[in-house]
Amino acid sequence: MxxxxxxxxxxxxxxxxxxxxxxxxxxxxxxxxxxxxxxxxxxxxxxxxxxLGIITGYRVELDLSKLGYSIIAFMRIESFPGEFARLSDRLQSMPEVLECHRVTGSDDYIAKVAVASVAHLESLIDRFTNSQVTTLIVLSSPVTRRTIDHGPRHP
Missing domain, CATH: 1.10.10.10 (Winged helix-like DNA-binding domain superfamily/Winged helix DNA-binding domain)
Structure with a gap:
């Protein structure tokens, strides 16, 4: 630092x-x-x-259900060989994708998505023709946002 x-x-x-x-x-x-x-x-x-990049922006928090997006889900996505770069581009272009993170392990990406219905979620999943997708629907969120109130604490 x-x-x-x-x-x-x-x-x-x-x-x-x-x-x-x-x-x-x-x-x-x-x-x-x-x-x-x-x-x-x-x-x-x-x-x-x-x-200095400590503060990177200011945002409005929305109640997605009041905007018609009643389902929040996480998608674990593993790309098939040769599809990794195209998958990243595809994820960036999908308006349903709220967040997307490249991760370690057997998956390549984890994406947080907002959809209007189960049918909408199904159509989103169907767009991943060259990937293995595991979808997890959010039932509730005990922690949605946490305030960072100090630097990292080391043991």
Whole structure:
């Protein structure tokens, strides 16, 4: 970790990151009140965290079921020989794919998908003609998002 990143990740920096993860719409004044800095000092800290890639974006969280996507599933995907590169391109082009990760082990990718129905899921699975797919439908999610409140803890 670079020296500047270490300086930014002091107790105040972590307090800012916790607050932003909980509510990225907080005003600079409110953030400053929470961490004991002036609004201009908060602006400067956040700008430096963005420039160094600590903060990579701000997003809206959606209730997918209210948008018509009632099923969330994970797909474990193993490509057949010679299909690996095409599979990556195909996954990137599918709007149902919310996340996709290249993984170790017998699978090549794990993708999180959102679909409107079982029929929609079936049609998505059918698009993987040159792959072995194992699909896991999410029943519930006891942890959906976790706030990172400190650096790695080592034993």
């Amino acid at each position: 670079s020296l500047e990143i270490e300086r930014l990740l002091d107790d105040t920096g972590w307090a800012l990151l916790r607050s932003l993860q909980d509510d990225a719409r907080l005003s600079y004044s409110e953030l400053g009140r929470r961490v004991g800095l002036s609004a201009p000092a908060v602006v400067d800290r956040i700008r430096r965290m963005e420039e």
